[in-house]
Amino acid sequence: MSDMLNRSLLPILRPESVAVIGASDTPSRIGGRPIHSMKTMGYTGRIHPVNPRRETVQGLPAFASIRDVPEPVDCALVAVPAAIAVGAIRDCAECGVKSAVVFTSGFAEQGEDGAVAQREIARIARDSGMRIVGPNCLGVFAMDSGWYGTFTNAPAMIERPPGPVGIVSQSGAYGSHVLIVAQKRGVGANYWVTTGNECDVEIGEVIDFFVDSPEVGIVVAYAEGIRDAARLRQALGKARDARKPVIFMKVGRTGEGARAAASHTASLAGSDAVYEALFRQYGVYRAGTTEELVDIAYACQYGSYPAGRRVALQTISGGVGVQMADDAVRYGLEVAPLPQPVQARLKTLIPFAGTHNPVDFTAQALNEPDLMLKNIGLTIEEAEYDSHIVFMTTVPATPFMKEPCADLFRTVRERWPGVPMIMSLVGGRDVVEAYEKLGYPVFEDPSLAVRALAALTRFGEAFGRGAGRAPPEPPAGMLPVPAAPAGERDALAVLASAGIPVVGASLAATPDEAVAAAAALGGPCALKIASPDILHKTEIGGVLLNVEGDTAVADGARTLLRRAAERAPEARVDGVLVSGMVAGGVETVLGAVCDPVFGPAVMFGLGGVFVEALEDVSFRLAPFGVDEAHRMIGEIRGRAVLDGVRGAPPADLDALADALARLSVFAAANAGRIESVDINPFIALPEGGVAADALIVPQAG
C-alpha cells in the first residue's frame, strides 16, 4: 500500500535542506524569523540563507543567489517583495528546487495586476513541477522535525509537544490563532500549513497528504472558498475511510460573511448550502466557532468513537443531569433509560439516587466514593450504552475528595479500558491533566462535553457507514438534456428516461382530443396549457385541476387555449396537456443545480411554503446512492409531514430516495449541460411516487 500514499508534499513538510530567499540577520523580520525559529527549535536539516548583501545571516553562510547554493534544495522560503518575487521563484524552479513557500503578498488578493503575477507563479509551478505554497501565506511547519518555514510568531508560544493534529488554513492569521487556542486547550498539533492564495497547493491536497501521514490522526481545516472541489472531495472520502476525523471551519455562511470573504481573499465562495451538503456527505464535522473546532479536535485525541447514539449520563448534580439530557437530545444523542432491573439495583445502592438516566449519584456518593464505582460499573456492564459522560463539578479538585476520586476513575479505566467516557469537572490544570493522563477527555462545561461526545458519535457513524450504497447505474437510453428550457411534457419525458417515475399525460391539440385523452385516462384529470414558451403556467391561469366529465374537460381545454391566446399572445401553443390526477400523497420538490465550484448538486424539500418561505431544503453533491438520499430526506425540518400528519399515511421514503438518487445520477451525467432541474411537485405517495411537473433549464451555450 505504501507506494500508493500521497507523498507529493514531502519536500514542503519534511525538507532536508531549505533556502531562505530574502534571509535577514534580524530575527524579528519576515526573512529572519524562520531561521531564528529553526535554529532555536532544533531543525535537523540544512539551512541556506540567500541574501546578496551579506556574507552570513544569523551565523550561517549566506549565498548571493539560489543558484549558488551548493546542494539540491527541498524547499525555498520566498520572503522578498512582490516586485522581485516572481523572478526569485523562477530562479528556484530553474535550479531544481523541489518546492517553494511564498510569504510575499500583493497578488490576487490585491486586484488584477496581482492576479496576473499570480498566474505567472502558477504557470512556473505547472511547467517545472516545483510545488508552491502561497503566495500571501504565513508558511508551514512540522513541529517534530523543528522545521519552521513560517514568519508567524506563533512557534514561540507553543507549549505542548507535537501531537496528532494536522492544521491547514487558508488564512495565516486564523491559522496562528487556532494553533495557539489549541495549545491552550491541550491539543497537540504537528503539521501546520497556511495555503494563502493557493496558486498551486490547495487545501484538498494538504488534507490528502495528512490522511496518508501516520503522524496525523486528526485534521483541522479552515477555508473561505474552495478551488479544486474534486480534490477536496477525494481527500475527505479518503479521510473517512481511514477513520481520520476532519473538523472544518468554513466561513461565509451568510450574506455579510460571504461578502467579507470575497473582499479578503481571491476565493470562489460556493453557496453555503452546497458546503453543508459536502460536509454531511463525507462525515466532516463543521465547527461554528474556534472554541468548537478546538474542543472537538481535543476530544478526538482520545481516539474513541462511539458506535451508536445511546449515551449514559451520570452526575453529581441532578440539575446538571437535566441540562445534559436536554443537550443530548438537541445534539441528536439518545438518552435511553436504564433497564428496570439495573435501576432497582442502583436504588439499593443509593436509595435517593435518580436512576432513570441521567443517573444522579446525589451528595451521598461524596461520603462513599465506592458507590459511584458500583453505579458506573452497573451502567457499563448491565446496560447497552455506546458512551458515557460523568459530571463531577469541583469534586475532583476538592481537598478531601481529590485522592479517592482519582483512585475511583483510575479503577474505572483499568476495569473498562475501551469504554468511551468523557469527564466534566472544574479544577486547575493539574487536576485536568491528571484525568487526561488516565485517558479521559475533560470538559469544564457539561454542555460542551455533550457537544463533543455527539461529534465523536457522528464520526463513529460516518466511519462505520463509509460511502454507503453506490449511485444507481444510469439507465440505457437516457435522453439528452434539451437544448432549450423544457417544461412539463418534454422535461418529464427526459426524467422518465432517467428512471424517475412520472405522471401519465398526453397532448391534445383540440378540446375534442382532450375529451378523448381524459376518457382514456379515466377519472378526474388535470389540464395544463402546453407551450414551450410558457414555463410558469399558473401565472397565466394555465392549469385546471380535478376536471371530470366530457363537458367539463372540453370547456376547460377551451378556457386554457383562450387564456393562452389572450395572456401570452406571442407564445407558441401546442395544445393542452391532459394528465391523470394523483390522489393524496405529499408534495415535495426535487431539484438539481450546477454549483460553480462543486458541480451538480441535488436538492430536496417539501412543496410550497416549505421551500419558499422557510428555505427548508437539504442538498447533496451528485451522484449519490439511496443511503445518502435517505439521510438528506431526514435532514429537513418538516420531515414529520412525510410520516403522515392529520392521519395521512406515511410517504414511501424508499421510492423518494430512489428518485433522488436517480436524479443525482442524471445530474452528474449531465454536468456542464444543465443549469437546473426542478421536479415540482414530485408527489410522494404511500406506495411509490410520481413527478407531476418539471422544468429543465440547460446551461447557456
Add this chain to the structure above:
Amino acid sequence: MSDMLNRSLLPILRPESVAVIGASDTPSRIGGRPIHSMKTMGYTGRIHPVNPRRETVQGLPAFASIRDVPEPVDCALVAVPAAIAVGAIRDCAECGVKSAVVFTSGFAEQGEDGAVAQREIARIARDSGMRIVGPNCLGVFAMDSGWYGTFTNAPAMIERPPGPVGIVSQSGAYGSHVLIVAQKRGVGANYWVTTGNECDVEIGEVIDFFVDSPEVGIVVAYAEGIRDAARLRQALGKARDARKPVIFMKVGRTGEGARAAASHTASLAGSDAVYEALFRQYGVYRAGTTEELVDIAYACQYGSYPAGRRVALQTISGGVGVQMADDAVRYGLEVAPLPQPVQARLKTLIPFAGTHNPVDFTAQALNEPDLMLKNIGLTIEEAEYDSHIVFMTTVPATPFMKEPCADLFRTVRERWPGVPMIMSLVGGRDVVEAYEKLGYPVFEDPSLAVRALAALTRFGEAFGRGAGRAPPEPPAGMLPVPAAPAGERDALAVLASAGIPVVGASLAATPDEAVAAAAALGGPCALKIASPDILHKTEIGGVLLNVEGDTAVADGARTLLRRAAERAPEARVDGVLVSGMVAGGVETVLGAVCDPVFGPAVMFGLGGVFVEALEDVSFRLAPFGVDEAHRMIGEIRGRAVLDGVRGAPPADLDALADALARLSVFAAANAGRIESVDINPFIALPEGGVAADALIVPQAG
C-alpha cells in the same frame, strides 16, 4: 422610594445574629462548615451554635436549644436530620427567630411522606411569619459581610472580591458549580441563594429582592420549575424597568430533560414554550449552557448596553472578520457597511485594508499601531454604530506589541469612554486583566464575543422599550365563555364580542334559507354543517367552499344535511351555516391555552403544516399589548409568508397584532374558565383580517 423596596429577605441575607441548629465542632461536617466559613471569612455578626451535647462548638459557646439563645436571632441554619427538623423549625418560630435556612433533605423530593412533612414546614412559615429557605438546599451567603449560611465547600474556592452579581439557584449543586465557573471567568458575585424545595421563599422573591438591592446589578438564575408564576413575572418586570439584566438557565427543554427534572425535585415543570414566552416578554436572556450563562454575566459587569443593533467589526485577521460577520447575523446584529467616504479615508490609511465592515487592519497595522487608532477613531466618529468588537488574536500578548497595543487601547478608552466595545484576544491572565481594567470585556473566542455583544444589545433593547403599550381594554358587553365546547358560530360570536373581527355568517335551517342567505351575502360562499355536537366538521365532510349560484347552494346544503344524518346520526343539527368566502390572505392560527403554572397564554402560528409538522409557533403570557404581539409575530420561522410570497401582497400585521392582543385580553379575563381557544384559520388580509372558524373549550368542572 426606599420604603417601597422589597426587604423581605433581609433577615436571611443580612442577618446580624445567626443560630446553627445541629452545630458541629468538625469543620468538614454539614453543621460545622458554616461556622468554620464564617469564622475564617470575617462574619461580623454573632454566631450561636445549638447542640445539646456540647459546651462549645469551634470555640464558641453552644446552647442546648434555640430557646436558650440569649438574643433575638435573625436567621437559624437547620442542619439536623429530617426526623427532628420539623420540630426544630417549629421551635425557631416559637422563639421569634426571623428566618430559617433548612439544609435538611428527605422532604418533597423523596415521596409523599416527605411532602407531608414539607407542607408542615410551609404551614409553620405561613402561620408564624418566619421566612424559610429550603428544605433540601445548600444554603445562602452574602460575601461582602462574610455571612456563609451554607455547607457547600465552594466558599473555600472563591478567589474574586464581591461583585455585582446575585446568584439564585433551585439546585444547590448547580449553584456551587456556576459560582466557581463564574469565579474562574472573572465574574464577581455577592449574594448566593439556593432555594431547594421552596416551601416558602421562591426564586421570584429572591430576584425581586436582588432588584431592590443596590449591591446587585446583574441577576443569574437557575430553575427547574416555577411555583409562584405571578411573583416571578412581577420580579422580572421590575428587573427590566430597573435596567438590571436577568440571565436565566431553565432546564427541562425536551422530553428527556423534563423527565429528569421531575425526578430531581418536586418541581412543576411548565411547558417549555411558555417559559420561552416569559423570557422573551420580559427581556430575560435565556442561557443554554453554563459557559453562556457566565459569559453573559461577565459582559454585563461592564454595564454598557448598546442602544441598537449596528455593530462595527474590526479585525487583525480577515478570516476572523468573516466569521464574526456570520456570527453577528446569526445572533441578530446588523453588520452595516461603513459610509463610502469613511471607507475612502480608511483606504488612504491602509491601502490593502478591508474597509467595508468588517474592517481588516491587516498585518500592516502591526508595524504602525497608530494606524489602528486612526481606523478605530474614524469608525467611532464618522459612522453610526451602536457597538464595536475588535479582534486582536495573540497580538496584545506578543513581546514587541504588548506595550504599544495597551497604549493604543488605553487611548481609545480615554477618547471615547462611553462606546460599547468588546476585545477578543488570546493571552495569559495578566494580559486579560490589563484590558479588563481599561474597561473592555475580553473574550478569547471571537464568536463568543459576538454572542455576548448580541446579549448586551438585547438587554439594551428590552430596557429601552420597557413594558410596551398596555393591553387593550376589554370591550363592554364581552360575552362569557360558553359552558360547553363551542364551535364556529357560537365561538365566533364570543370572539366578536371580545373585539376580534370575524367572518359574516348566518344560520340556515333549510336549503331554501341557505339560498336566501347566500344571495344576501353576494358572491361565492362557504357552507358548513351547524351542530353543537360536531366540532371537527371536515371529518364528516361537513364543509363546502366556494359555492356559487342558487342551485349549487341548495344542492350543497342538502348534501351537508344528508352527510350529517348519515355520518353523525346522534348529533343535534341546527342547519347549515352560510358564510362569505374570504378571498386571498394568509391563513394563520391564533390560540389560547391555560398553562398550569403561568395561566393564560396566547399562541400564534401560520396555518396547516406550519403548526402541525414544524411546530413553528410563538407564545406570550396574557394579557399583552400590540407591541408584544408584533414581536411574537416576528418570531416564527415562516414569517416571510406574511410579507407575501409568489407576488402576494403583505398581510396587515397591525390588524393581526390587534387580534392577538384582544385574544390575550379575552384569555386573561377568563383565566380559570377556558381550557383552550383556537381561531383556525384567522385569515390575515392585506387590509384587516378575519376569524373564519373557531373553537372554544371551557375548563372542565
